[in-house]
Amino acid sequence: MSVLNKIARTLVSNRRGILAADESIGTMSSRLEQVGVEATAENRRLYRELIVTTPQLAESISGIILADETFHQSLSNGRTFPEYLGDIGILAGIKVDTGAKALAGAPGEKVTEGLDGLRERIEEYVRLGATFAKWRAVINIGDDQPTDRAVRANAHGLARYAGLCQEGGLVPIVEPEVLMDGAHSLSKCQEVTTSVLERVFDELDLMQVQLDGIVLKPNMVVAGSESLKQPSVEEVAKATVDALRASVPASVPGIAFLSGGQRPEVATQNLAAMQNLDSLPWELTYSFGRALVGPALEAWRGVNGNEAAAQQALSERAVANASAR
Numbered sequence: 001m002s003v004l005n006k007i008a009r010t011l012v013s014n015r016r017g018i019l020a021a022d023e024s025i026g027t028m029s030s031r032l033e034q035v036g037v038e039a040t041a042e043n044r045r046l047y048r049e050l051i052v053t054t055p056q057l058a059e060s061i062s063g064i065i066l067a068d069e070t071f072h073q074s075l076s077n078g079r080t081f082p083e084y085l086g087d088i089g090i091l092a093g094i095k096v097d098t099g100a101k102a103l104a105g106a107p108g109e110k111v112t113e114g115l116d117g118l119r120e121r122i123e124e125y126v127r128l129g130a131t132f133a134k135w136r137a138v139i140n141i142g143d144d145q146p147t148d149r150a151v152r153a154n155a156h157g158l159a160r161y162a163g164l165c166q167e168g169g170l171v172p173i174v175e176p177e178v179l180m181d182g183a184h185s186l187s188k189c190q191e192v193t194t195s196v197l198e199r200v201f202d203e204l205d206l207m208q209v210q211l212d213g214i215v216l217k218p219n220m221v222v223a224g225s226e227s228l229k230q231p232s233v234e235e236v237a238k239a240t241v242d243a244l245r246a247s248v249p250a251s252v253p254g255i256a257f258l259s260g261g262q263r264p265e266v267a268t269q270n271l272a273a274m275q276n277l278d279s280l281p282w283e284l285t286y287s288f289g290r291a292l293v294g295p296a297l298e299a300w301r302g303v304n305g306n307e308a309a310a311q312q313a314l315s316e317r318a319v320a321n322a323s324a325r
Contacts, residue, residue, distance in 0.1 A: 012254025
């Protein structure tokens, strides 16, 4: 078993999942302000310290994806975030893309950037304790979207990122997210998701990426958030697994779903329903952000004395998702 394969399997095994705490400074600041917390570097650090120090977190969480700012910060005890995670048996990950930007010639569509200087940044992150990384591409469903141009550009970027990660010793989380914004049907999401994943794996093959040393982080197949017809949990589970069976090689160790803006309880229910389907070649787990930490942020609100309630809220969501596996 290669080192990359061992790390990938650790991330998706033993009923545990991955916590995405990698919001950009702008996004995290906005979320803090929404609950009445001043958006400072110290408050972002305090909030993320509250998250990682949640008691027994390692029982449900295998890895935590950090933003660059947090990766270089330290906890109150003086340990850096990657050092502390290693102390408690959780793998430290790092978001390495620099965000989705407007794609030339494709109005309303985006391509994720961040390849410039990535090899050197990976070297630094490995030196500081990272074992895996994440790169998110976003695909819209809309009138005449996604275009082939947008799908190809994002798949190519994901594959180049994955190749650089493996060259540098990091397991890449490959995250092509088909957004749930819009009024599209479940079947349309399934069609687009399948097509996007097929293109991503074509590009990964072209770049000779070691598939048993990656973790795939796709969207669940759901109807658009504005659709008048919302599918059942069972319909979401079947459509999602059918899309995966049509596009994802069995050599991939695991699939860690993003929540994509679903309500925390709904994302958990959908994950649980997938476990009941037969003959799955991959581990199916979770890599949630808001669906895990959203309730904790609401409970905390920057108030001294609310830390225990916030950590309890996170613990309950993490345990619920581990139980869903």
